[in-house]
Amino acid sequence: MSDVLALGWGAYLFCGLAVFGGTMLQRLAGQGFGMVAAPLMALVAPAFLPATILLIGFVVGVGSTVVDTSSIARRELPAGFAGRILGAGIAAWIAASVAQPEVFAVIIAGGVYLGIALSLLGVRVPIVGATLFSAGAVAGVMGTLTGVGAPPMALLYQNEERRRSAAMQNVFFAFGMVVSIGALGLAGLIGVRHLAFAAALVPFALVGLRAARPLSRRMARQSIRPYALAFAGTAATILVVKQLL
Template sequence: MWTGLLLAGVVVTLGGLVQGLAGFGLALVAVPILALLDPSLLPVPILITAMTHSVLSLAREHRHVDWHGVGWAMIGRLPGTAIGVLLVDSLDQKRFSLLIGVVVLASVLLSITTWTPRPTKVSLVIAGLTSGSFGTAMSVGGPPVAMLYQNSPGALVRSTLAAYFVLGSITSVTGLAIAGQVHTPQLLTGLLLIPFLILGFLLSSPLRKLVDTNGIRTPVLVLSTITAVTLIVRSAIG
């Protein structure tokens, strides 16, 4: 148990560092690997650690938040949360892992295209709906909204996503709790992972102004692709 928790902590530290620099990436780094280590780590413990990271990020760069965009994304997040709760309640572990792999891989493929979306009202609502669905079901809720801000200044991206993730994580955990999907062991695991998350966040502080988002983009996408493909193959042959 403790060995698995330590491995999960190392992964969360790396994810916290990445998200502290780019504004997103905790889920892309951590979720596929944690799903391989122990599917019970998803989605509640990661939602808790992601919410903690978002609170810290928001406190650090709150002056740059695009609250207009956060509001429209949250309009989509609310019904998306209900869809995510249904996904958690209806999928077995094999299909759950397969779905995680497909979603992460799709996010990577979108990231490397020349598509340049903008954060309009319609696109934000759609992104919030998608983000709410997968963020609640498997903690991978960042990419749909992050893609819309990919050409914005770093501080705006990090702070806006942090504000959205704080509200979104609270919504997702509340929805899962109402549906009876939140249990004490999951909450304890989430709390035990928070120190690792804080370490990653602190490591990002002196680096975020020195490292351009593109500097960590390729490693994140490569790692996400490898783990996503592993999950898909494992689900297919398992």
């Protein structure tokens, strides 16, 4: 708990705003929580990543999913879930050998850049068992290591109707958070300080979920995507520059 208090109010509020913004984007578009929140939090609280992002991400994912379960195609879930479990296991093994927060900061920035690249590809990938499993596996590695695991599934569902796209991405996101948290927990990489900091930041996520509700009926996914990607890329670049200075 002393580690959390040592951050100070300024860093706490900065992380809270990062969580709020990422939550709004996740609720509206089905992706973006990690791409926004992770690099910004890494600027002021790298020692709490990726565990804290994943813990808050679980709340965000569940909160975003329960809003609309009617658009979830359950037949598509098993393959994606299986891939996510495999990817999370691989990532936990990698994370156990990386102890320096600075290394995680660079990995997070790389994950954001990869996520932006995947989001901009614009190719149509068929939604079948093999692609769901592959996307789940890549998302498991990316999400567990960096907290940025949504882009592979976003690539699959980017051409689907907005409501279905957001619903499917959110359910995969929520499940992914559970699996990644479990994998890091088994690897001994989640402690009391991560739980305490996540609990302190959850209110920002809850406010973000509530604030996004009226906007979801008026704002198309395409209208916020370019701004979200630009913001995430800027945050990642600032993070890289900070590590180089």
